[in-house]
Amino acid sequence: MSNFFSKAEVTSSGRPVFLHNEVECHLLSGVDLEPEDHHHFTPLKSGILILTTHRLLWLHSSSATTPTSASAIPLAAISHIFSSRKSLKSVFHSPRIRFQVLVSPDGRVFDPGSGSGSSSGSGSRSVVVTAVIRGKGDSDGFLVKFWDSWRARAWESNETSGSGSGSGLASGSEAVTGTGGGLYSRDGSLRMVGVAGILRKEQQMWESTDKSLQDAFQDLNALMGKAKEMVMLAEKMRQKLLSGTSSQTSGANDEDMGSKEEMQDWLLSVGIISPVTKESAGALYHQQLSRQLADFVRTPLERAGGMINLIDAYCLFNRARGTELISPDDMLQACSLWEKFDVPVMLRKFDSGVMVIQNKSHSDDEVFARIKSLAAKPEALRNGVSPTDAAMSLGIAPAMAKEHLLTAESKGLLCRDISPDGFRFYINLFPEIDPLNIYFVKDYGICSTWIKAVSTSG
Secondary structure, three states: OOOOOEEEEEOOOOOEOOOOOOOEEEEEEEEEEEEOOOOOOOOEEEEEEEEEOOEEEEEEOOOOOOOOEEEEEEHHHEEEEOOOOOOHHHHOOOOEEEEEEEEOOOOOEOOHHHOOOOOOOOOOEEEEEEEEEOOOOOHHHHHHHHHHHHHHOHHHHHHHHHHHHHHHHHHHHHHHHOOOOOOEOOOOOEOOOHHHHHHHHHHHHHHHHHHHHHHHHOOHHHHHHHHHHHHHHHHHHHHHHHHHHHOOOOOOOHHHHHHHHHHHHHHHOOOOOOOOOHHHHHHHHHHHHHHHHHHHOHHHHHHOOOEEEHHHHHHHHHHHHOOOOOOHHHHHHHHHHHHOOOOOEEEEEOOOOOEEEEEOOOOHHHHHHHHHHHHOOHHHHHHOEOHHHHHHHHOOOHHHHHHHHHHHHHOOOEEEEEEOOEEEEEEOOHHHOEOOEOOOOOOOOHHHHHHHHHHHHO
């Protein structure tokens, strides 16, 4: 049955679209999903199994094509995970992970988010699903994180946070309004008064501070968890700012709108909620990093006009990854893999050796038309165009503008003049000169315009 699993959205580069507060935990390649009784669904062969804090995701692993959808199993629908048993027989077989999934009456995986059935899945039957790991991967590590994610029940955090805040407020108000007199506190312990009470209170404060510092720094995972919470908070604020901007009236203050856009830019670059790491992706690290990078650079490319320097993209990507930094070699290898994937971006190398990332839909003809229009202005006809002039006109970095000017020269649109002041580019007049009558000047065309501009300056 092809409709047994829930459908999950996939980005244009083949990476899964994660839910709110969902974080990727581990990844295995070459995984088959099979039913134990061979009747509930058609086995899924040779795919990528991704474990997140909310779901199990299975994607086709073909490198020639980009998957358009993924199959998902919510962790809330899993009722039991079987422990792995080591035996002599298991040595000669591929590792297997078995788990029990609740099935709704309509024959699909029970999905608490869909609203069908009860929240606990009562009245639903169960099916045992086997994940056969045929690729190279840490199946034991995957099973450990599978247990941890299932027991953590992170998908319930949103619901419990709402109810928990109310109870916390009630208990807080109760503590404030409680009776404070007497020698005994609310829990029955003896109150300390006088100098002894002050010393005891000071000691309790230092013990509390010391415990907080130990909890914060003894475990790096705790720090990472706090960082992820800050990224999620930034994402919520960015969404609120975006929704507020769309509802603004036409008479809004320009200064306020500018500050909101600046705040959106800062929040946009705070971080990626679930960065691909070597620990989670394993042997597929560069492949998954390449797909995530293709998704990430779409926004910077839109703002840069369809092309961005590889060094700038590297800085933006590393800043967004927070503590999970990547090396320049990893970045270059991830970009090189785009040729094998059907992604909307590509890596381009100019003749000078400068490498950039650009959209596949990006056209140099549009850039050349703007450069030619700039070079045809009277001031440019007299003094030429420098890379700085082109950078200001195109809204890009001077290094990128210089590459565009050199490319336009190779196409025969411009002529280059090298002087102690640097490079100057002029409009190419040779196409309008008649080889049989080189002294004849037409009354129209760029050559006539150049003569008028030069004679005016004289």
